[in-house]
Amino acid sequence: MRDVEVRYNTFGHLNEAKDNVLVVCHALTGNARLDTWWSSILGPGKAFDTDKYLVVCANILGTYGGRAGRRGGGQGALV
Numbered sequence: 001m002r003d004v005e006v007r008y009n010t011f012g013h014l015n016e017a018k019d020n021v022l023v024v025c026h027a028l029t030g031n032a033r034l035d036t037w038w039s040s041i042l043g044p045g046k047a048f049d050t051d052k053y054l055v056v057c058a059n060i061l062g063t064y065g066g067r068a069g070r071r072g073g074g075q076g077a078l079v
Contacts, residue, residue, distance in 0.1 A: 008032050008058035011042060012050035022048060024057045032057045 009032045014020065024034055034042055034057040041047040048055045 004061065006058050006061065008056060009034060010057075011035065011048070011055040012053050014054045020053045022053045022055045024048070024055060026057060026060065032059045 011034065012020075024038075026032065026034070026037075031037075034048075034055065038048070042050065042055065044051045
């Protein structure tokens with residue numbers, strides 16, 4: 001596959017040591033908007049503490065939210 005874009009969202013900030021990244025993989029029918037489906041555990045002082053971690057959630061190719069072949073929208077795109 002060429003020129004595939006993967007939508008993703010990040011929450012929090014990368015620290016100077018670059019060792020505070022949490023990667024969250026969503027359900028096959030989900031999307032990268034972790035803040036909409038796990039808001040109860042995402043944020044300062046919660047399980048996915050955005051004051052401590054850079055939380056990354058990317059779409060999965062072939063799923064509803066992670067289609068391949070279309071361009072546009074999204075918070076970010078990895079090419």
